[in-house]
Amino acid sequence: MMKDQWIMGIETSCDETAVAIIKNGREIAANVVASQIESHKRFGGVVPEIASRHHVEQITLVLEEALEKAGITYSDLSAIAVTEGPGLVGALLIGVNAAKAVAFAHDIPLVGVHHIAGHIYANRLVEEMEFPLLSLVVSGGHTELVYMEEHGHFEVIGETRDDAAGEAYDKVARTLNLPYPGGPHIDRLAHEGNPSIQLPRAWLEEGSYDFSFSGLKSAVINAVHNAEQRGEKIVPEDLAASFQESVIDVLVTKTERAVEEYQVKQLLLAGGVAANKGLRAALEKKFGNKADIELIIPPLSLCTDNAAMIAAAGSVLFEKGQFASLDLNANPGLDITIHNDK
Amino acid sequence: MKVLSIDTSNYPLGVALLDGDQVIGEYITNVKKNHSVRVMPAIDILMKDCGVKPAELDKIVVAKGPGSYTGVRIGVTIAKTLAWTLNKPLVGVSSLEVYAASAGRYFNGVISPLFDARRGQIYTGLYQYKEGQLVSLIKDQLLLAKDWAAKLAEQQEKILFIGNDLLLHKDVFAEFLKEQAVYASAAEHNPRPAELALLGRQREPEDVHSFVPNYIRIAEAEANWIKANQEKKL
Ligand SMILES: [Zn+2]
Numbered sequence: 251m252m253k254d255q256w257i258m259g260i261e262t263s264c265d266e267t268a269v270a271i272i273k274n275g276r277e278i279a280a281n282v283v284a285s286q287i288e289s290h291k292r293f294g295g296v297v298p299e300i301a302s303r304h305h306v307e308q309i310t311l312v313l314e315e316a317l318e319k320a321g322i323t324y325s326d327l328s329a330i331a332v333t334e335g336p337g338l339v340g341a342l343l344i345g346v347n348a349a350k351a352v353a354f355a356h357d358i359p360l361v362g363v364h365h366i367a368g369h370i371y372a373n374r375l376v377e378e379m380e381f382p383l384l385s386l387v388v389s390g391g392h393t394e395l396v397y398m399e400e401h402g403h404f405e406v407i408g409e410t411r412d413d414a415a416g417e418a419y420d421k422v423a424r425t426l427n428l429p430y431p432g433g434p435h436i437d438r439l440a441h442e443g444n445p446s447i448q449l450p451r452a453w454l455e456e457g458s459y460d461f462s463f464s465g466l467k468s469a470v471i472n473a474v475h476n477a478e479q480r481g482e483k484i485v486p487e488d489l490a491a492s493f494q495e496s497v498i499d500v501l502v503t504k505t506e507r508a509v510e511e512y513q514v515k516q517l518l519l520a521g522g523v524a525a526n527k528g529l530r531a532a533l534e535k536k537f538g539n540k541a542d543i544e545l546i547i548p549p550l551s552l553c554t555d556n557a558a559m560i561a562a563a564g565s566v567l568f569e570k571g572q573f574a575s576l577d578l579n580a581n582p583g584l585d586i587t588i589h590n591d592k
Numbered sequence: 593m594k595v596l597s598i599d600t601s602n603y604p605l606g607v608a609l610l611d612g613d614q615v616i617g618e619y620i621t622n623v624k625k626n627h628s629v630r631v632m633p634a635i636d637i638l639m640k641d642c643g644v645k646p647a648e649l650d651k652i653v654v655a656k657g658p659g660s661y662t663g664v665r666i667g668v669t670i671a672k673t674l675a676w677t678l679n680k681p682l683v684g685v686s687s688l689e690v691y692a693a694s695a696g697r698y699f700n701g702v703i704s705p706l707f708d709a710r711r712g713q714i715y716t717g718l719y720q721y722k723e724g725q726l727v728s729l730i731k732d733q734l735l736l737a738k739d740w741a742a743k744l745a746e747q748q749e750k751i752l753f754i755g756n757d758l759l760l761h762k763d764v765f766a767e768f769l770k771e772q773a774v775y776a777s778a779a780e781h782n783p784r785p786a787e788l789a790l791l792g793r794q795r796e797p798e799d800v801h802s803f804v805p806n807y808i809r810i811a812e813a814e815a816n817w818i819k820a821n822q823e824k825k826l
Contacts, residue, residue, distance in 0.1 A: 292817055293813055293817065297811065297813040297814075299661065299811040299812070299813065300811050300813060300814060302661070302662070302665060303665075303804070303807075303811065305669075306665055306668060306669055306672075306804055306805065307802070307804055309669065309672070309673065310672055310673060310676040310800055310801050311801050313673070313676065313677070314676065314801075324677070340661075340662055340665070343628050343662065343665065343666060343669070344665065344669050346628065347628060347631075347632070347666050347669045347670050347673070348669055348670075348673040350632045350670070351632070351669070351670045351673035351674045351677065352673060352677050354632060354635070354636060354646065354674075355646045355647075355673075355674055355677045355678050356646075356677065575633075576632040576633045576636055577629045577630070577632070577633050578629075579626060579628050579629045580628060
C-alpha cells in the first residue's frame, strides 16, 4: 500500500495568517485562517507593518490549531509548502521563516510556492485537473489568464498592464465612500442597480489577452465628479452595476476567446475576486452548459487567501522534486514561471 | 543543558550554542545582507558542526529587540516556531542588553549600548554589572542622542558606549561628556550571541504563542490613527 502524502501549507503573503494540512494532494484535513481584516479596516486598507506584526502574533497558534485539527504529527508530514511570493515582503517573511524552522526542526522537505499557483490549485481541492486547462485569476493584486499543459507548469498568456481588477474595485468603492474591503459592497450594489451609465471597455490591441482597468477606474471617478459639478446625484447602485458590467464583460470575453484558441478541457476561476457573484454568474451562463469544457469555481472559502491552496500546489511540486533549501527567501516580485520544469 | 541563541535584531547576525557552561559554537557576521536568507543556514551549519540535533536543545534564547523591525521579526519568528515545534522553553532578551553584556563585564562604571534610529535618534538604555550580574539602570528607549548625552551627564561614573553605530554619534557624546565617556573597541561592537545565550539561560521561559518583539515604537499608521481618534474626541 502506498504511504499517504501529507503536506502542510503556510500562507502569510498579505493579511491572513493561514496554515492548512492536506492529504494526497486533494483532501483537506485542516484549513485554518486567522484574518486581520478587522484590524486593517480602520486604516482603509492593509498596512504592511501592522500585517507583519499580526503574523508574528498568530503564527504558532495557527500552526498548532492546524496540526490538532488534522490529527497528525510531524513524522507523518511529507513536506512543508510555503508561499514565497508575490506579496508584502515583511508579511511573506514570517511564513517563510516559520516554514523553514519547522522543516529544519523535523528534517522535513521544504517547498516554495507561488501565491497565484496556489490560487489556481484551490480548484484541485474541488475537482481533479484535466489538461490542457485555462485559469482566470482575479484578485486584489492580479488579473491574469494562465494556461497549463501539465501539473506545475504555468504560462501567463494575458495579464493586467496597470491595475488589477480587485484594485479597481477597491478604488471605485472608495469613490463611492464604501467601507474597506470594497469588492463585496460593489458586487452587492451592482445587483440592486441598472448598468445605465456608459463606461469604457479596454480591449487593447487585436488578439491581446492583456487587461487594463485604470481607464475604467478614471471614467468612474470622472462620472462622479461631473455629476457633482452639475449638481446631480449619481445613483451608486447604477454606477456599481455599470462598473461591474464593464469589468465582467472584458474578463469573460477575453476568457472565451482564449478557451477557444487553446482548446482547453477545463476553465478554472481563481483568486479573491472569484467570490464576486456577478462574475460567477456570468461565467456560469457562458460556460456552465457547454459539453466540451468544464467550468470549476471553488467555494468562497477557497477563493480568498488560504493555506490549503498553497499545500495543494506544494503537493505537485513535491512530487516533481522541486524542493527549496534553508536559504529560501521571501520574494515579493516572484514570477509564476519559476516553477516550470527546467 | 544545551541552549541555542539567535540574534538578528540589527546588521550583526549571531547564533551560538551552549552546552552546560561551555560555549561550543558561535557564528557572527556584521554585513548588510539579508537575515532571512542566512540565519537558518547559519543555525543548521553551527548545529551540524557541533553535533547537536534540534531535538537535543533544551532552550531557545532570542534577542527580542529593539532593532530593525524586520530583522527582529525574523529572529523572533524562527525562535518561537522552533520553541513551539520542538516543545522547548523560549526566552527573550533585550537586544541592547546583549550589547552591554558583550563588552561591559569588567568595566568599572555604567554601560550605554546603542544603535542608530535615524534622524539623530538612538535606541539605548543604561546597564551596569553588579556582583557579576548585568542590571538595567535606565530602561531601553528611543530618543535623540543629544538628549541621552545630557541625561548621562548627571551620572557620577564613567560611561562605556558600545555599538557599531557609535561613530555616527560619538561627537555628541564627546561634547557633552568629555572624559566621562569611554568607547568600546571595534572587536566589541558586535553583540555576542554567546552572551545572549548566557543571559537567557537562567531566565524564566515565556509563553511561546504570545511572544512578540519589543519594538519600543508602535507602528506609524497606528500612532496616526490613535492621534486622529483622540482629536476627534476633543
Ligand atoms: Zn491571494
